[in-house]
Amino acid sequence: MSVINVGLGERSYPIHILHNADYGALLRQALPKTTDLMVVTNDTVGPFYLEQVTASLEKSGFKVSSHVLKDGESYKTVESWWGILSALLERNFARDGALAALGGGVVGDMTGFAAAVYQRGVPYVQLPTTLLAMVDSSVGGKTAINHPQGKNMIGAFYQPQAVVAALKVLGTLPPRELSAGLAEAIKTAFIYDEPFIRFMQDHSGAVFTQDEAVLTHIVERCCAIKAQVVEADEREGGLRAILNFGHTFGHALEAYLGFGTWLHGEAVGLGMCLAAALSLSRNLIDEDYYQCIVKLVAACNLPVKVPDGMQGSDFIRLMRHDKKVRSGVIRYVLPTAPGKVGLFADVSDEEVIAVVERYIRGEYPPS
Ligand SMILES: NC(=O)c1ccc[n+]([C@@H]2O[C@H](COP(=O)([O-])OP(=O)(O)OC[C@H]3O[C@@H](n4cnc5c(N)ncnc54)[C@H](O)[C@@H]3O)[C@@H](O)[C@H]2O)c1
Structure with missing residues (x-):
């Protein structure tokens, strides 16, 4: 296991790189005061990993809910992003809640952008599940959705509290996606x-x-x-x-x-x-x-x-x-x-x- 620090003063955060992650323990370090945590994933990644991630988070004392997006770049839209915000409101999420993005760059970018604007900003963490997200998109705080007139046209710079890259999850990633990463x-x-x-x-x-x-x-x-x-x-x-x-x-x-x-x-x-x-x-x-x-x-x-x-x-x-x-x-x-x-x-x-x-x-x- 290794930890790389992104040093941005008060916006600094760790990137944990390991084979099999104890998500609960690592997120507890990153979000010491958080109780409500909403995991955002999609309908491809969710069936593989949502249950095990939720169990690990609950063990560390988080009250976990989830929101499952449709899979694909074509769903990186204002409607999907609005759906995340609506889910947070329906669950009465307050500013002391947090989001976790469990998925590739699409889920990560949309969840980050929802976190950036919900009640003017709540904390979030990146749990990347594609090679591309692990080597690139989960780090650096660029968040966005697409507009019909252009990709990633609407977004914000908003850094996560932590990134947890558990390499084991790449075992289910199709080879074409590995190449893209x-x-x-x-x-x-x-x-x-x-x-x-x-x-x-x-x-x-x-x-x-x-x-x-x-x-x-x-x-x-x-x-x-x-x-x-x-x-x-x-x-x-x-x-x-x-x-x-x-x-x-x-x-x-x-x-x-x-x-x-x-x-x-x-x-x-x-x-x-x-x-x-x-x-x-x-x-x-x-x-x-x-x-x-x-x-x-x-x-x-x-x-x-x-x-x-x-x-x-x-x-x-x-x-x-x-x-x-x-x-x-x-x-x-x-x-x-x-x-x-x-x-x-x-x-x-x-x-x-x-x-x-x-x-x-x-x-x-x-x-
Ligand atoms: N924020 C940034 O700095 C940054 C940088 C580069 C790219 N991006 C964005 O990232 C997106 C691309 O990210 P991506 O390549 O991760 O695509 P993606 O999020 O669409 O994931 C690729 C596919 O793999 C599936 N998948 C994800 N994890 C899986 C797993 N472990 N097992 C099986 N299937 C899995 C997804 O459901 C999806 O079908 C683009 O929208 C791009 O704009 C952002």
């Missing part, structure tokens, strides 16, 4: 940590056999790095933007295909390849490192080919909708060396279109 893990390596790139090259396959040592190292490394980045830039004024490596192209892919067709991590995987191609064409990186990125994405069983019919101009059109576009300028996170990226605001639409078209035609070095 690996996308965010290799992203973390590419942006921050050259030795971690080598670790992922050697060990990413072991994730699919639930190798405990490998999973532990991946979650620990990612949480430690994310904690450092968030500590330096909690509200994404600067450095935190590097976490968006692969995401600008990725969001365009998700929007083009219709949200949910590709998993977020799958789109980020190809997005990192396209960003790497842009770097290569600017001579920011060499061919070896370009190939390292594309090969590692492919080794995680993530797509490296642009969907049929999609063109360079489609990326530009859709990227212009991204909430991170500031005053009309698309800022690209581009690799500059193994374990390093930079933020570039000087990339023209024509340059991007040309790179994407060349990538589609297979004119970059074979991977």
